[in-house]
Amino acid sequence: MTGQTNTAASSLLDAMSFIWREAELLDRREYPAWLTLWRTEGIYVIPIDPDTEDFDNSLNYVLDNDEMRRARVARLMSAHSMSATAAARTARTVSRFVVVADTAHAMTVRCVQHLVETKRDVQRTYAAEITYDLARGVEGLLIERKVVRLINSTDALGGVAYLF
Amino acid sequence: MTSQTSPEATPTPGGLADLVRPDRVHSQLYRDPALFDQEMDKIFDKTWVWVAHASELPEAGSYKTAFVGRHPVIVNRDRQGKINVLLNRCRHRAATVCEARRGKANSYVCPYHGWSYALDGSLRGVPYAEGYEDTLDKSQFPLVALKVDQYQGLIFASLNHDIEPLEDFLGEAKPWIDLFMKQDAGFGVKTAGEHKFRFPGNWKIQLENTTDAYHFPLVHKSFLTSLDDDTEELFDVLNQGGFVQDLGNGHSVMVMIPDLVDLDENLEAPIPERFEALAQELARDYPDDVVRKVVRAVGGTGFNLNLFPNLACSMAFFRVLRPVAVDETEISHIAITMDGGPAAGNRARLRLHEHFQGPMGFGSPDDAEAWARVQRGSAAGSDVWIMLNRGLDAQGVDNRGAGTGDVSAETGMRSAYRMWKRMMTA
Ligand code: FES
Ligand SMILES: [Fe+2]
Numbered sequence: 001m002t003g004q005t006n007t008a009a010s011s012l013l014d015a016m017s018f019i020w021r022e023a024e025l026l027d028r029r030e031y032p033a034w035l036t037l038w039r040t041e042g043i044y045v046i047p048i049d050p051d052t053e054d055f056d057n058s059l060n061y062v063l064d065n066d067e068m069r070r071a072r073v074a075r076l077m078s079a080h081s082m083s084a085t086a087a088a089r090t091a092r093t094v095s096r097f098v099v100v101a102d103t104a105h106a107m108t109v110r111c112v113q114h115l116v117e118t119k120r121d122v123q124r125t126y127a128a129e130i131t132y133d134l135a136r137g138v139e140g141l142l143i144e145r146k147v148v149r150l151i152n153s154t155d156a157l158g159g160v161a162y163l164f
Numbered sequence: 165m166t167s168q169t170s171p172e173a174t175p176t177p178g179g180l181a182d183l184v185r186p187d188r189v190h191s192q193l194y195r196d197p198a199l200f201d202q203e204m205d206k207i208f209d210k211t212w213v214w215v216a217h218a219s220e221l222p223e224a225g226s227y228k229t230a231f232v233g234r235h236p237v238i239v240n241r242d243r244q245g246k247i248n249v250l251l252n253r254c255r256h257r258a259a260t261v262c263e264a265r266r267g268k269a270n271s272y273v274c275p276y277h278g279w280s281y282a283l284d285g286s287l288r289g290v291p292y293a294e295g296y297e298d299t300l301d302k303s304q305f306p307l308v309a310l311k312v313d314q315y316q317g318l319i320f321a322s323l324n325h326d327i328e329p330l331e332d333f334l335g336e337a338k339p340w341i342d343l344f345m346k347q348d349a350g351f352g353v354k355t356a357g358e359h360k361f362r363f364p365g366n367w368k369i370q371l372e373n374t375t376d377a378y379h380f381p382l383v384h385k386s387f388l389t390s391l392d393d394d395t396e397e398l399f400d401v402l403n404q405g406g407f408v409q410d411l412g413n414g415h416s417v418m419v420m421i422p423d424l425v426d427l428d429e430n431l432e433a434p435i436p437e438r439f440e441a442l443a444q445e446l447a448r449d450y451p452d453d454v455v456r457k458v459v460r461a462v463g464g465t466g467f468n469l470n471l472f473p474n475l476a477c478s479m480a481f482f483r484v485l486r487p488v489a490v491d492e493t494e495i496s497h498i499a500i501t502m503d504g505g506p507a508a509g510n511r512a513r514l515r516l517h518e519h520f521q522g523p524m525g526f527g528s529p530d531d532a533e534a535w536a537r538v539q540r541g542s543a544a545g546s547d548v549w550i551m552l553n554r555g556l557d558a559q560g561v562d563n564r565g566a567g568t569g570d571v572s573a574e575t576g577m578r579s580a581y582r583m584w585k586r587m588m589t590a
Pocket of ligand 1: 254256257258259275277279
């Protein structure tokens with residue numbers, strides 16, 4: 001193996017470890033810890049339109065800056081949301097990682113997530129392609145942007161009281 | 165009769181008419197599959213059903229697919245500018261002729277054997293026509309057309325060609341539709357995408373909810389908590405002198421924020437602090453009067469207008485319901501923007517929509533959870549009723565009217581169920 005391959009492999013491994021840790025936090029609903037994975041400028045998007053890149057001028061499921069992300073977490077953790085207190089349990093796997101870009105300061109990783117939720121005897125699945133823009137800092141990776149493209153984004157979904 | 169074989173056969177000796185009383189309805193209305201089939205026949209196949217907003221069909225050939233009750237339909241605009249609503253079913257052997265949600269087409273060609281139809285539904289081409297030996301009269305096999313009419317860009321269709329004119333059906337709801345459309349700030353209403361979700365429950369549970377202010381402070385507490393103080397006060401919907409009014413034919417209006425009934429009024433009022441940044445951004449490109457109009461209308465109107473059976477003009481968006489099964493309903497919350505209006509204003513409208521609506525909004529999932537719980541709970545007991553008596557006095561008289569009543573009265577629901585009963589027993 002060349003030195004270069006080692007660097008690429010270790011950078012992919014960094015990204016996978018980071019994304020798997022995020023997946024575990026979300027399945028366990030450890031939302032305050034999840035918030036620390038983000039840069040303050042980070043944007044969390046779950047678009048509806050499968051083709052758009054212009055999220056600001058489109059209707060999305062989620063388009064969160066830091067303030068909205070914190071408000072969303074507060075809602076999911078509050079005792080005053082009847083959907084959040086009865087949220088489905090989830091188990092997700094993330095795989096099919098592809099490194100799209102990789103520099104000294106940042107990397108972009110594309111992957112696929114399969115999520116199974118279960119609530120009141122009913123299980124359903126959501127599949128999505130997720131693109132992470134990750135910033136490399138002194139303390140490791142942080143999320144700069146996360147775009148979750150549900151493969152059924154234009155179909156009718158169920159109420160979702162957790163995060164993708 | 166089907167209800168005899170249904171596991172939850174109608175128990176009341178008075179029959180269907182007795183299931184809806186002035187102050188209550190039987191939970192059978194949420195649960196009996198036979199009743200659901202009758203609703204499809206006697207309500208959705210008989211009345212005006214909303215299918216589109218004119219802005220969804222901007223040019224000749226534009227189409228969308230939709231449902232009228234259980235019937236899949238195509239809604240299009242033809243070269244004459246006329247709107248057609250056609251059953252999405254080839255007249256040969258039934259294949260759908262269009263499966264895209266929306267798009268543009270000059271004709272519809274059935275993918276099975278290639279029969280082709282013009283935008284008005286007329287049958288134009290039949291491959292290998294000689295196999296019919298001149299017995300096939302093409303004029304007898306157009307895509308089946310529904311009756312179509314529109315008011316203020318709201319396009320309705322009906323399978324019932326003898327139905328009363330749309331304007332008569334809408335009646336007293338018309339002035340409220342006019343008021344609702346003022347949120348375009350003079351630019352024209354344009355739909356801008358939708359949040360679509362399903363919940364495991366009967367369609368009438370959603371129909372009730374659009375005229376239910378009673379649930380708002382409780383179910384939407386986590387939404388209210390996420391707002392700044394001024395907006396939270398604005399959404400204190402039970403304490404602003406609002407009211408519910410029966411508008412006839414099952415329609416009703418629930419005014420939650422009386423100050424926002426007429427968006428052309430109070431334009432000189434100071435810009436609220438939370439919209440100052442937006443106002444400044446708009447002021448770079450637009451004169452003061454436009455800025456004020458856009459800002460005042462950005463959160464929509466202060467009322468929900470419920471149009472029986474499937475549309476609500478709900479504050480800042482269109483709510484469309486589609487009954488899928490007796491215990492499954494699909495909801496679309498269609499966002500509204502200003503056609504050609506300021507991009508910053510439209511972005512603000514989209515963000516407000518995302519904040520509350522949709523499967524991951526701060527409001528809709530809590531509604532959906534409440535409705536699912538209603539459906540589950542309604543399984544309990546065989547003769548326990550759904551109470552709709554809020555706002556009736558001791559004599560059972562609904563004395564609530566414009567400006568006088570309680571916004572949390574169940575007047576709108578009673579109005580819808582009166583229409584339900586009228587149509588189901590006709
Ligand atoms: S079913 Fe359409 S052409 Fe045969
Ligand atoms: Fe609600």
